[in-house]
Amino acid sequence: MGKRSGSAADPASKKKGRAAAKAAPAPVLPAGPAPVTSSSNAECLQAHTDHVQYFHAHAVSGKAELLKPPQQCFVQPFDPAAALISLKRDKRYLCAINLAWLNPGYAPLPQMPLNRGAIRTIRDHWFSRPASFASQKLAVPILRAEIDADSLPAFGLWRTLSPIESVMAWYEAAWQSAVKVEENGGNDPENVLDEWLEHLVTAPAALVVVESEQDLSWQAQQWKEDATTLTVLGCTAIQRVFDIHHRRLLLGDQWSAERIVEDYNKNLVLSPKSEPIKVGMVSHCTTIYDRLLGHPRVVDLMLQEDGENLGESKGIFGLTSQLHALASKVGGLTTDEVVWVVSILIDQRKAGFLDPASATSRFLTGTASERNKGYVDVVIYKMKLRLHLLGPWLDSNVEAAQHRDILKQTFHEPGEFRKKFGYPRESEVDLSWKAGWPASADLLIPLLQDIIYTSKYDGDLKVAVRNQTEVVDVVNGSGTIGEELKKVSEQFTKEKKAKDLAQAAAQTDSGSAPAAAAEAASDTSRSPAVQSFMVGRVCSDEAKLAEAEQKAKFLINSNVQFMVYPGSYVDLEKKMKASSASKPCERPKWTLIFVDPAQLGEAATAPHLRTVPLNSKFISNFLKAVVHTRDNTGSMLGGRDLYVLCSNGSTTNVTKLPNLLQEKGRDPTSAIASAYVLDDAGDSLAQNVCRLCVSYEEEAIRSRRRSTNAGVDQIETLVLVTAEPFSQSMDQRPRLSNPKATNVGNMVALHMDNPSNLWMLPHQEKVSMLGPFRVAVGGKTTGFDATTTPRQSKTAMEAVFHHERSKPFFEELIHSYNVGAILDCSASSGTLAFVATCRRIPYFGVCLTADHESLLKNRLCAMLMEEFLKANGDLYDGKLAACVGPSTGGNGNQQAGTSNTGGNGNQQPGTSGMDEMQAGRI
Template identity: 20%
Template structure:
């Protein structure tokens, strides 16, 4: 039996000295680490420079006996001097073999070693090179009959040297360098100290950790390590002294630990104060109620290993509060810990937000109770709610499998890391009816979504005393989703009854097409036992595509929203808008080239900017994301990017942020915004192919560049990296050159449909047109820019689609005449490069244009939010993205490739792909026409001007990529060009 405690002076407990050994069944978190150290040691022994006896060699002398041999850094161990120092009770310092100390022994057994902190020390030692170890090993004075030496210092420094030598060996270090490392091993500083008991050894090593400074702060125990250390010390101490109270343990630490003030003035954290009885009690409670369970212990240890002091669980009082909040329930603690980690790893929760104070109290910052209530909601939805309704049996089983736990949700539906998304097959959703799909969305958004968009609703319901069932049925958006599910169930039951299906498990209702979607088939009943036909595969493929679009695509039309607040209200319904990014930044794009279209000469004039509309777009995004229309303060990881379309006046964008071109280079008062200017360049040949005219008189009139501006918070992380498709890196102030596609390669549309597509964004631009007429209606462009576009003489015609003569002219176009949707659209490769350069993971596009960027984003599983100008543009982009997703499912090189849904007979479309910039076709300009003498020129007057609408569709049609022109089409184009040239010559002479 352990000895009984004796009473000492009042307030001073008398505790027997000494420590026992930990029980053999005590959990050891360092098993794998020690195995790795053993492997490193064996590799060192196997190397000829070190040899198999390296751990038994004597230390190097200061002066080698043989010339050319290695010398030590300090005097080696001398047994006589060691005995004299031991008798005097002082310290003895000398050089020893680093491996004389057993690297597999620990003064504090059972305390986890922080691998990340140790790895940082290893890399620092490698960068420093093979030099004498800055710290020292420490041993207890051995007795005459001792066979081994007792180490009394932390083991991390010795492990770091062993790992550094092994790492250099693996990297192929030269023999001279390895010999230098051998010298480090055989001449390691060491000190022998007079310590009498095991308890003295423990406190000496613990004090050494307390004193650790700067580069050796790896020795300082983190919170999780402290919990293991305090509990194991209590167990070992009670084997000798009997049961100890929290106050008695705190007294031991108070009398034996050093009080150290850091050199960097770092204040000691309250939850690491071992002299407090409350801290001792919290450590023991957390270990006994949480860490004894492997699945809970692993979550906390992994968070600490990966994030060290930045872990959301870096507080013993926080963990103690979680134990009390969950009433020591293992399943509740596991749910709360995993929910916290998932939000933390996806950057939706910070360690500061998940504080012990917020856990203890209620209010807007309470998270613990919210997470537990979401678990209750999950149990209700997967239990009574689902069982009380006639859902498809196979869907019920799958939902219970997917939502069984946080881990199953991540592994089967929504991985936390983008690179793991490809390994998850969600094609099982393709055959589900709409009711089951909406139930899946409800469970995911209400109970598992890491964005936390409904946390405020849950807090409000809890404040009003509502349980999980009442919360779901009484509060939006949950009650609205339940109403939609019940409505879908009624529709599906009616169809089943009409089809004569009686057994719930024998029929599966294929979901109907979403409103406004393209390529959707009507809902049909498919027998579960029937063979897979082409029709069912097509239905599954379309259903899977619709599911992807719901997850990654949001489109809202700006035209029917009268104000920024109404547009913001529509946008805020989508969780993608407020979602913080998983592994990158949120990019808000505005491309002047794609804002709209100029009625007058749209091929040379950029679209006019409606100031009110631009203001509404920027304010709506700010209001939807942050609750304010002001952009003078941006959130971290939020980047606004504007491509100016070659404009000379850029205040239209800068005035929203209070800083930028035309406003100033210094930050405005109270603003956290910084901005960058980047020159985007294009190849001269591709620019020439798009110009209507060139000048022989003026210099540098062909613009081969545009300016791009970035606005972002000063704390936004934009790591330095090389550009994706062009030379250079994102640290440069230039990006390019990019190749502009010729007009024949751009997406085309009938002229009549195009007017509906652009709507009010198709406006007249002032200044002289190519016909000489003037049109000032709706002019919002600078006169200097108009002159640059159209005031050049001695022009050389270049082939282009017929654009008409503009408003107020006799020349019009037939409704079915094909034109590029946007004459000035830049290649999608440019935006791919921008997303790569900014580490973007989500796009808010204020100028979606033809949806090419939306197609790229969705097929790469990036969230895309587009604000279109008209409902027609929204519908067009939806169809384009839907078809792009369908095609990607059959493309083995796509992230969306699904073998079970692929169409083997489908031909891959020839579209612009990453890395294929050099393959874009370049349309060469025709040979310049020779100008005849004035007399001949006068005789070549046209007989009559072309009548309105006289041009045929064939003469103005744009040939899509990959198709051959129709017979006779080129001659018709040349004929039309000749007539235009004659007409212009006539006007010039008049």
């Protein structure tokens, strides 16, 4: 048989059909589907349209819509007049229709993602060969308005009340047959296309009257609840989340969980297998959408997993409780991180390491006895461990760049990993891609596989998660993972030594190089930070030194983020929002917003200034960026934000600083006033201000300011700004410097560093680093004899920030006010960033220039390595201390871990080895 012609239809019917096509309005879709859902469904609907057009083109000569059901079939053929009579009388009409009359681009519930797994299941189970559509119980909605107008939709524009997935499955199976016939040169000896065509025009359907578009939507959902024989078409947890989100959008500002529950109870009778829709469940669904399903890449992954687990076995995303358990853990992750977590959960399920039956919400989130750390926490920890192993650890151990790149690509995400290694049940895996690799690869690759993509070390990782152990400590620790990685590192070392010996033996003119040359070669291979740290020291184990450097860099990268000042608050806000330090703290923690004008402009250059000028534009942009990270409209301050504004001991700035944040008309010298930050409309934001007085030693102030005059002000005023009254919002805590005093007092005595302990750089390098933020100043210094001052040299060492804050100062602020995150107006010498890193507090600081940022990172790394040698410190590293000692050419009394001040004859008093290195002398 050949193609069946669609031109044989009755001319009168054709004319009537065309008239109906002109008169019938276009189908109206329910308003407001979520953009993510629309984009998710668009691919399926387009594929379905392509299948329909391809099958029609190869099975019918002419228009398939013009084909009419035969008079003799299992049910009565469609008759327009009889249909109108039955619909008006019974609101229902059973007949045989042509599936080509359906609109291929229509979905009855566009707010829900289509169930791709159901399409595949129905296609394989019911339509593996040409079959009738009777098993799918097709329902076609007819609007009451159309019945009252005695008109029916035009052919090709009919809609479905039952799930469109059934129609998609039928057409996909028919399309596959048409493709096979086409590939066979158009030969169809078994008349498969004719069988499909016969079922096309004899599809049983029920035409049903619906009162409105809203009624259509609810009836379409009710059909899914009543699908007892076609359970694969029932409403899934993911579809329910999208529907609730859709109704939240429709309600707008009037939405509430109670209102949505009321609508469901009024319009829908849930299946006994469906989850009850209650207030808590609705709240969970909104959280699930906001944190998970609002990301298209996450939706694609979850829909694919959801489609592979239909029926009684609902998989790991089959219940809203499971979805909420995952959403509650990934709120602080980026989109890429969420995608990886979801991917690894799916991968572990496919690999057999995660049993869907045991993936309950308690298992995923953990119980109270487990410190609320469950399987999802372990997966997130694996992600962090993967980043460290494939980053700093791999770079410091694997010498061949090509091998590093392949390993990073292979272990980066589950899809790439399974391409190389397959799943455990696959007996033969082709590993020829690593042919010729050294023996260390045979140790490393299985270890990375077990750590990241199996459950072998999950027990160790659970302990690390519950104890809040840093990843770098697990890698370098004495646990199982640390010991295994140590074996791999030792193998790398052996291979490197063997390679070096082989190269030395191959040299015909090889000789014994002096020890000094070897030491110099070692120094050149070290980073600037390590060179600074090693001034006046020797190391017996370069590997331990490299591990310490990587540990320091990991701590910095984990807790500190710098940004070069962009010149506008918009760019600053974007970068700040991406930082973990910008996330609002919860009680009792505070976010410290630290503003110190002395780290900008003239104050950074001149120590003797009596009044520190304010860079109002810089500070205002910083404050505005902070406010907008809390509120997009910039109309309110964060509830747990503590602004600390420093006056630098200048009585002038006691007035100037509050004027930046002071409400007009208030006395700026009052102890408690109402402060403000200007919003976009120029209005002030009423907040609360109090003042803290800090006293310093007289000699320290004179030395810092190079002042010998009779009077000196030992008091500096810090202006503290909070959203709520300070006494009500601040929990009382004892001072760090004086436990008998508390943080609600208005006075504290702190230490000020001697000028010789400040960060020093050569004058020329300092000028280059400060860039446009250096303001040259002149004039006489009160009480200072200018005739004895030598002419300034470009290589002369001088303090980078003359009013640099001391470590005890920042430790007092962080302890007294229970700081949980830090936003720093100027990173300055990095002391606050260093303290934050040691305490593992998220820190965001603004650097003046790119050189400033680069030098600060090296400085921080060296400072942390110094901290590793302090026996009583929290970061003490016994392995590093055991292999690092004083140099024989340095100070014989110097102890490991102390700063070297006598290793270089040209080094000026009070400068550190790091300063010498940065000055170009090392």
